Amino acid sequence: MGLGTELVETLVTDPLVKKVSFTGSNEVGWKIDEMAKRKKVTLELGSNAPNIIFSDCDLDHAVQSIVLGGFTFAGQACVSAQRIYVQNEIYDEFINKLVTELKELKMGDPLDEATKLGPMITEEAAKRAETWILEAREQGAHIVLGGNRRGTMVEPTVITNVNPRMNVVCAEVFAPIVSIIPFTDEKEVIKKANQSEFGLHAGIFTNNINRAMQMVDAIETSGVWINESSVRRYDHIPYGGIKNSGLGKEGIKYAIEGMTDIKFVGIKLI
Structure with a gap:
């Protein structure tokens, strides 16, 4: 301590x-x-919040929500969107749209109003995030975007081809890093989302209210947002x-x- x-x-x-x-x-x-x-x-x-994107959602809204949910405060929030589960039908399209948006994020001094992605709290924290990215790559993951560090700055990073044992998935990444994981149906994604020692917040993106309520009941977190990312929080x-x-x-x-x-x-x- x-x-x-x-x-x-x-x-x-x-x-x-x-x-x-x-x-x-x-x-x-x-x-x-x-x-x-x-x-x-x-x-x-801690947490490693799951965010689940179904094919019937408003995809552009979901993408914007994950940009905010995964990269606000450079990902340094315990409810940051970390594990992004995307239904197979929209998996490639979601990644393409997300990467396009993230490429436009201005990195730099948080005192500059144009900055959208600032530094991590310490260089040690940034080095730890960099180590986890490299570790994931060595274990077979694909770095779709980012993955590089400059001092305390870590680029917005999108990772695919991950497995549940990688630190970027099973631990609290607490950095501007998201893992995109495909799924087929509700049963599969519930199992994947609940395969975690954590249970703080989750985000569910769907326009089917019955599906939304089914997921609320099944997901093992104490808070669930519908059509909003896991990072959202209000004091009341x-x-x-x-x-x-x-x-x-x-x-x-x-x-x-x-x-x-x-x-x-x-x-x-x-």
Whole structure:
């Protein structure tokens, strides 16, 4: 947990601290949970959000949504669109449209209003992302776009021919990298999407409301957006994952409830 371990343990275990809320890595989050013992804990941890594109969706809208969902904040959001499942009928067309849009993204200084893709938080983080891209290529993946790093800048990267064991798929990539994965039908994509230790947000793109509701029931995440990418979030919604993505819920109402001890008072009239 780094140089702050002793301080963190002191704060978490102090009897005056009644509730602990943490946003960050899985490794640190679950250590904090162990330290807290019987205290209330909220953990908002990692994810590798699935976004599912069906052939009956508005394709141009889906492409634009994934551009924002996968590359906003240079992909450094725990609900960033990472695993993009695209139905076979529109697989090639989706990739072509996505690549065309990403080629137009201006990389550079985030203080420049024209910039659409800024740097990663540190050069170390950028090097880790670069390593995962190279690792995927060595394992047989195809880099359709990007894959290069310059200092803290990582190009918008689109990867195909991936498998579930690659870090760019199974781990939290937390970088401007998306993997495009084909699928045939609902049964197949549900299995693929749920093949993850994480469960925070998902995005489903379809114009069939019955299919949408079927997917909502089947996808193992605590939040599902229909015709919107997984990255979308508002302060008033319940926000927090299942599986290895954390415990409890953020969001104004839900955070207040999590920090409240309910006291019952009964009065007998005599």
